[in-house]
Amino acid sequence: MVELMGNWKRTHMCGVLNLAHIGQEVTLMGWVHRRRDLGGLIFIDLRDRSGIVQVVFNKERCGEEVFQKAEAVRSEYVLAVKGAVVKRDPDTVNPKIPTGEIEVVASQLKILSVSNTPPFSLEDDINVSESVRLKYRYLDLRRAEMQRNIILRHRITKWVRDFLDSKGFYEIETPMLTRSTPEGARDYLVPSRLHPGKFYALPQSPQLFKQLLMLSGFDRYFQIARCFRDEDLRADRQPEFTQIDIEMSFVDVDDVIALNEEMLADIFKKALGIELSLPLPRLTYKEAMERYGTDKPDTRFGLELKDVTDLVRDCEFKVFSGAVASGGSVRAINAKGCAVKFSRREIDSLVDFVKNYGAKGLAWIAVEHDGLKSPITKFFTEQQLSSILQRLEAEPGDLLLFVADKDDVVFQALGQLRLELGRRLNLMDKSKYNLVWVTEFPLLEYDEEEKRFVAKHHPFTAPMDEDIQYLDTDPARVRSKAYDIVLNGVEIGGGSIRIHTTEMQEKMLNVLGFSKEKAWQRFGFLLEAFKYGAPPHGGIAYGLDRLVMMLADRDTIRDVIAFPKMQNASDPLTDAPSEVEPKQLKEVHIRVDA
Template identity: 60%
Template sequence: MGEALLGLKRTIMCGELRESNIDNNVTVMGWVQRKRNLGGLIFVDLRDRTGILQVVFGEEIDKEAFLKADTIRSEYCIAVTGKIVRRESPNNNIPTGLVELKGNNVKILSESETTPIYIKENLDASENIRMKYRYLDLRRPDMQKIFMIRHKTAKVIRDYFDENSFLELETPILTKSTPEGARDYLVPSRNYPGMFYALPQSPQLFKQLLMVSGFDRYFQIVKCFRDEDLRANRQPEFTQVDIEMSFVEQDDVISINEGLIKKVFKDVLDVDVETPIKRMPYKEAMEKYGSDKPDLRFGMEITNITDVVLNSEFKVFKDAVENGGSIRAIKVDNCANMGRKDLDRLGEFVKTYKAKGLAWIAYKEDGIKSPISKFLKEEEMQQIISRMDAKVGDLILILSDSNKVVLQALGALRLELAKKLEILKDNNEFNFVWVTEFPLVSYNEEENRYQAEHHPFTAPMDEDIEYLDTDPSRVRAKAYDIVLNGEELGGGSIRIHDSSLQEKMFNVLGFTKEKAWERFGFLLEAFKFGPPPHGGLAFGFDRLIMFLTGTDNIKDVIAFPKNQNAFDPMTEAPNIVDINQLKELGLKVDVKDI
């Protein structure tokens, strides 16, 4: 049975006690990490979210407290009162290691059964069991540190925006479904049978309406929802830092967000981020790194060697060029002696990206070794070596196919090699880059129409507007992503605020005027009344916390996450509901479908 506090107050946290507290009488409360009975003395490591304190009970100190302490087990929740003294055997591994608490009174506030997971750092347990007992998983010191950093980061963000005249404004969670992108989560309405609210994929339309309202600097740390198949580091509900500004151009939005990045990394990690951050056009990112979120912490840039082998007799190369494709390569330093099995595995790897095969050239001490050397003239081989700036010991990997396949496959291969060769194993740098000048639209072959790369309200670059009518795929957007170590940390754009340009954009995307008004009428109506030029950006807050805490699992930074099937093993959500609830909503569920 647990004892009541009966007016007993905690006077200090366990992890805060130091030499300066010696001879102080204190009351601490927390959970028992472990207990050791040495006969006449009982030692208890008491833990709260600030750290661990050693508590000692002795028959000579207080016999009643000693006897009660002997009944304590791991994870009991207790309160202890006593005097802080200097430890006879200091523990330099913990901040409180020079002192201990001589307990003269102990209350067992609640008992604990044996926990299904260990409460310790670096726990090696299955993710499903950790999620089922998430409240215990969150007791672990390394997990609690993550959420302290999350709290501090949110405070730094709010303080920064407040200092820069932003207002934190809330937008609705129950809103209209405007499907354009991921699938919406739908909420049935009891008051309007057969009608549904949608949970917001982002506050995009509302923050633009706030600009029309005259709130020229808005931000929000907000929950967003997307009903999509979960891949690594995606959750059905996630948090983003949402920003919108009026009377701005791209440089203004980028500048304010660089200031935020600089402040967050300095205040939270004491890391200096150099600004201005490098910018890279989308086209350059794709051609050099095969990705619109390039990892710049290592080289292996993609090089176009099409012109070098343009007249080659090698049929694979000739076919690629004749079909409008290209031949491109990456250089892997000091890997000329890579084994044939490893090279074959890399060949299989690129096939998953629709590449037909991987050619290679090993520049060894005793000459050039390559399965394609018999198809190339000596001069062509030397030109490839020269173009790739290869030296003895280097390996050149070559792909030939359509530009899309070659760039995508080499981009993925570059990352796979960095992992395989452990190039980034001890790399703790934060390498930021802005990727700019994204395509405004892309052509969807299945739907036989253009679709927005960002969203339908992204503004085209002024010099490209003329191509909207003739060649939309040529139009670049006033869009920008902030990328950190090969991960998209955030993205945004300058928005369209001119009604005629917005109408033209809808036309390009295949929306009739009626369809556009049906989906986005409330925004279009608002744009009749003097909308200001505006733009913004949204950061993935959970992803930011992943970088700040050094974890590679998004579930670690969300207090109560879902698993890869969007299921919560702890609450067992989603689950069936009472039939009366369904009746109130005018819904009927076929049990066979469940």
């Protein structure tokens, strides 16, 4: 049954045919999307990456032999068809597809490949487990929505390359086999056959090499870079991912942000037809945390946090006054209109919700037309309650929600509660694309487990000039020249101005707990390079997968990666990771301790 192409050449893609092609003889090649047999007529929807077109097999016109082949055709067979483009009768026009005004009347047919019945329907919005989709990813990728995602990814990548090329950037590849460095996620290690007992690491990012390129005088670099991180299981992370990696010399924060805003405006215009209003808004890290409870704020809706610590420090409600006395804070969200919208059961569900994020509970006050309803109002004076209502701009019908604890718990709990309220109240408008820069991140954060400071971003981020004086005496106070770009509550990119002197890099590593000897052992090549004339430099890296996911309006990055891994970093398609032959292990001097 299967035939060779012979000298047949495809003349057109299926999805491009339209009224302008009427009367033309065409040769099409693709997959059978659907087949309908009406006796003397067989209709086949033929699909390729450009779309679908209806092909008609009329026994009287194509002949008995061709018609018999068409009768044998089934879904996902691969066909080559020759025929004439004709206009459909008005009552058979299909407005749902671009080719719906025409059809191809077949004269010849070749069956290039047959297919088993697919394990799931190759339609959009299918209801099938992700593990099955990934096991048969080559079939999943035939679906129109998946092809749109991958094509969009290609186009965004090309637009980035074109834009950066127009701005004087060079695309330069950096090594995939490098040395392991501390800080950050775990490395994927690669044993060396030629150097027994030693290992390469796959890059978590091209960070150090792109800094060395600035020292090399290339001035403006970019790369569509593959990166690898051996992270613990997380819902939407991949062990291998792609960055849009950018670095520039002789710049400060405003220079990097300005160029990237221009690039984002170009992408949004081409991908979505949206004109971004520049400059984009900026929030400092401190302001983002205090207003939204997160450094990844979704600014499409309000429900901002309000600090009422000063109003309740002397109240008789010990949950509040006790939190303040121990150095914490009390903050609240005014859920407008929710005193009416939410039942007591729904309010109780919010109490349970915040407990998932470390809060011991959630206090609430319902503002009703005839007064306040709450189990806690009896602990406050009239003046205290009046001040709270004024601070929260409360009106009848509002539901006031409070968390009291250490700042990090309050921010985490209320930040997540704000998002949950946004979901329940349908405030997350998918037609909006709100971009915001978050700047002035803390340079360091204290790790309670390791009992030391760790880098908030990475150890090569420069401190703000006016805060350098606090590095020795109050490291937690030091702000950095770091910046993230956030889209609808999702961080799509982040970067910083880098340290570019040996002295400052040594000081930074010392604050992180590295002795001078250990710092030079780990990063000596960089510290040495800084001694030979390092320009001030900085850059940014975007998660390409996340950016495409957001612009394609998908819920997971796995939908915009051709061959992603499962949440546990396994690949059901190839059954990776897998065992290897003992001989292979011996060659790289490894014994498995099972």
